[in-house]
Amino acid sequence: MSGVSAEVAPRRWGGVPEALDELTAGRATGAVHVEGGSIYLLDGEIYYVQTPAAPGVDCLLQASGTVPPSVFQTAWTAGAAAGQVGEVLVKSGALSRGEAELCTATAIADGAFALFMAPPGEVRFAPGEGHWWGALRRVAPAALEAQVRKRRRLLERTPPGDADDQPVVAAGRLGRHHVVLTDLQWELVVHADGRRTPRELARLLGRSAFSAVLETRRLITAGLIRVVAAPPLNLPPAHAAPSRAVPPYAAPPYVPALPVDPGPPAAATSSPPAISPPPEASQSSGPSSSGSSSSGSPSADGPAEATRPLPVRRPAHSAPLPRRQPGAALRGVVPVGPQPGVPSGSVLDVPEPDTGLLSRVRNALEGLR
Numbered sequence: 001m002s003g004v005s006a007e008v009a010p011r012r013w014g015g016v017p018e019a020l021d022e023l024t025a026g027r028a029t030g031a032v033h034v035e036g037g038s039i040y041l042l043d044g045e046i047y048y049v050q051t052p053a054a055p056g057v058d059c060l061l062q063a064s065g066t067v068p069p070s071v072f073q074t075a076w077t078a079g080a081a082a083g084q085v086g087e088v089l090v091k092s093g094a095l096s097r098g099e100a101e102l103c104t105a106t107a108i109a110d111g112a113f114a115l116f117m118a119p120p121g122e123v124r125f126a127p128g129e130g131h132w133w134g135a136l137r138r139v140a141p142a143a144l145e146a147q148v149r150k151r152r153r154l155l156e157r158t159p160p161g162d163a164d165d166q167p168v169v170a171a172g173r174l175g176r177h178h179v180v181l182t183d184l185q186w187e188l189v190v191h192a193d194g195r196r197t198p199r200e201l202a203r204l205l206g207r208s209a210f211s212a213v214l215e216t217r218r219l220i221t222a223g224l225i226r227v228v229a230a231p232p233l234n235l236p237p238a239h240a241a242p243s244r245a246v247p248p249y250a251a252p253p254y255v256p257a258l259p260v261d262p263g264p265p266a267a268a269t270s271s272p273p274a275i276s277p278p279p280e281a282s283q284s285s286g287p288s289s290s291g292s293s294s295s296g297s298p299s300a301d302g303p304a305e306a307t308r309p310l311p312v313r314r315p316a317h318s319a320p321l322p323r324r325q326p327g328a329a330l331r332g333v334v335p336v337g338p339q340p341g342v343p344s345g346s347v348l349d350v351p352e353p354d355t356g357l358l359s360r361v362r363n364a365l366e367g368l369r
Helices: 002-007 016-025 057-063 069-079 085-092 097-116 141-156 183-191 198-205 209-222 279-283 287-294 303-307 355-367
Strands: 030-034 037-042 045-050 122-127 168-170 225-227
Touching (some): 016 030, 016 037, 016 141, 045 141, 069 085, 097 141, 198 209
Antiparallel strands (some): 030 037, 037 045, 168 225
């Protein structure tokens, strides 16, 4: 391993895949440091990828609630120096081996997708350097490169491609009657608050960064999530005349206009309208009332017409209409003569119903449903 470290001391490769090909051929063990992260090798195989562009195992386990923070801190204190934090969690029963390997594979794939796409630059190899998590799972560089290419093709076929690093927010209205969402899609819709990007949402939820980006694109296409547009800069025109500044909320409160009563015509407003006395008072006034009318009260031919009480509206029929006896013929309908086999005075001595009229009524009622 010392020979490998001497040959691949700080130098420039055409990219991370080229450096890994050379290190894999020599079965190197150590850390490959590139701009934006590190790749850890054991006997030429990748067992961990560390980068700020993707959630690590600590974030995946704690943010998702799989391992409580206190338990993870205890395991880190006990096994970080020896690079056995993952083994400590498995042996303590806080995490099954299958869960630990799956979490490790997610961190490796997400980190490799971010670092393999980095432009060529200086690559430094530190032989013998390990990671505190440990080698719970190893992946061949060739298989990891194939997975990265597959993910790249999948993202290329899933628009939009310009929303990965922009804040997203849940849509305010659902454009359909119902939708079917996965658990990750539901979490993204609920936590899309207009401040976090898909990668930041992945770190918040303890999810795969690639999965969060992919599902966010699908949710944007479905209209359930939208990208938050940057606020426009309201700059005044270069040659515009300076306008007087208006303080915020300076507009008067809105008061709804009430209808105004125009009042009686001008001829009638010269004197207040006379109020007619009740009928009982006018009948019991006697001679005094007649004398008062001659001394200045309005005459019967003048404006007194407006002071007369309104007549009481009487019903159109002073007496209640007689009820039709059961079995009696309707008005305007020729009664049916006695039928053989039916006794006289039977309730069946009624005219046949108009089936056409009943059919039209039934059709009208059915149309109202």
